[in-house]
Amino acid sequence: MERIEELKEKINYDFETVIHLEELNELKVKYLGKKGLISELNTTIKDLPKEEKKNFGQAMNEVKVLFQEKYLSLKAKLEEEKIKEKLESERIDITLPSTKVRRGSKHPMSLAIEEIEDLFVSMGYDVVSGPELESDEYCFERLNLPKGHPARDMQDSFYITKDYLLRTQTSSVQARYMMEKQGKEPIRIIVPGKTYRREDDATHAPQFSQIEGLVIDKKENHVSLADLKGTLEVFARHMLGSNLDLRFRPSYFPFTEPSYEVDVTCFKCHGKGCNLCKQTGWIEVFAAGMVHPNVLRMNGYDPEVWGGFAFGPGWDRITMFRYGIPDIRLMYQNDIRFLQEFDRKDGE
Numbered sequence: 001m002e003r004i005e006e007l008k009e010k011i012n013y014d015f016e017t018v019i020h021l022e023e024l025n026e027l028k029v030k031y032l033g034k035k036g037l038i039s040e041l042n043t044t045i046k047d048l049p050k051e052e053k054k055n056f057g058q059a060m061n062e063v064k065v066l067f068q069e070k071y072l073s074l075k076a077k078l079e080e081e082k083i084k085e086k087l088e089s090e091r092i093d094i095t096l097p098s099t100k101v102r103r104g105s106k107h108p109m110s111l112a113i114e115e116i117e118d119l120f121v122s123m124g125y126d127v128v129s130g131p132e133l134e135s136d137e138y139c140f141e142r143l144n145l146p147k148g149h150p151a152r153d154m155q156d157s158f159y160i161t162k163d164y165l166l167r168t169q170t171s172s173v174q175a176r177y178m179m180e181k182q183g184k185e186p187i188r189i190i191v192p193g194k195t196y197r198r199e200d201d202a203t204h205a206p207q208f209s210q211i212e213g214l215v216i217d218k219k220e221n222h223v224s225l226a227d228l229k230g231t232l233e234v235f236a237r238h239m240l241g242s243n244l245d246l247r248f249r250p251s252y253f254p255f256t257e258p259s260y261e262v263d264v265t266c267f268k269c270h271g272k273g274c275n276l277c278k279q280t281g282w283i284e285v286f287a288a289g290m291v292h293p294n295v296l297r298m299n300g301y302d303p304e305v306w307g308g309f310a311f312g313p314g315w316d317r318i319t320m321f322r323y324g325i326p327d328i329r330l331m332y333q334n335d336i337r338f339l340q341e342f343d344r345k346d347g348e
């Protein structure tokens with residue numbers, strides 16, 4: 001019985017010293033484990049005289065109950081404390097200043113096309129798009145480039161099947177849009193979009209972008225070369241410099257007649273001659289012309305009744321000139337440092 005009293009005292013003492021849940025678990029092992037103090041003392045019952053066994057058994061039971069009660073109540077208390085501690089340590093102070101969230105910036109090509117679209121929409125144009133995987137028919141045949149036409153060699157193409165390819169020019173959408181309007185409505189559209197050719201150097205990427213323009217109206221409304229010139233002048237001056245001039249050089253495209261390559265005054269040296277314009281004072285920006293009667297006819301517009309002009313600058317090229325970007329490949333590498341150059345720096 002004395003040993004039982006001692007054990008009780010020990011239990012009381014031990015519980016006083018417990019601070020953490022882990023220690024409490026250790027206590028459980030220490031007393032109730034297979035070789036624990038309570039279990040050990042329990043085994044001595046077999047050596048007692050019969051008459052003492054009952055009392056001893058009862059007393060041992062009380063010890064066990066005492067232990068269990070203390071254990072459970074302390075466990076509850078410690079667990080509650082642990083939760084409180086956790087809540088306290090994870091508390092969010094909403095009065096602290098926020099960490100700065102870095103916002104992305106628009107790609108220079110997006111910035112450029114937004115300006116160009118605004119400009120053309122203000123002149124009554126619609127902005128339309130067409131498929132990048134295009135049929136030979138729309139990319140070439142309906143643009144007066146039948147199979148075997150030598151001018152096809154100017155556009156080294158990625159064919160997917162015999163009849164389908166990644167479009168080499170946004171001009172394909174000229175044919176698509178004319179067919180859609182069935183020769184009934186005047187047309188005034190720009191078509192910004194991706195194009196693909198087998199080329200790769202500082203000024204050519206296998207994937208590049210163009211902005212097609214197409215205007216068709218009744219002949220009685222006299223859409224003329226002067227309108228084409230005026231339109232390209234507005235375009236170039238808006239994007240590249242307000243006082244530059246245009247120079248039309250005769251050229252050849254199967255879908256226009258007459259056709260032109262259009263230069264603008266070098267915006268770096270203002271026509272004096274520099275490395276950018278290769279000392280000529282001019283930089284080529286547009287390809288353009290009056291829509292060929294065959295193209296009108298093939299796509300449902302009677303060339304006796306309708307006429308118009310088309311143009312097709314490189315979207316990448318205009319963006320490079322606009323922002324002074326030296327290499328076309330920079331625009332497709334997705335280097336965040338390059339894009340940050342065009343950040344509007346909002347709020348910084």
Ligand code: DAH
Nearest residue numbers: 169171287288289310311312
């Ligand atoms: N599609 C031509 C090319 O990629 C460019 C072009 C020339 C577009 C004359 C036109 C145009 O709309 O009228 O080389």
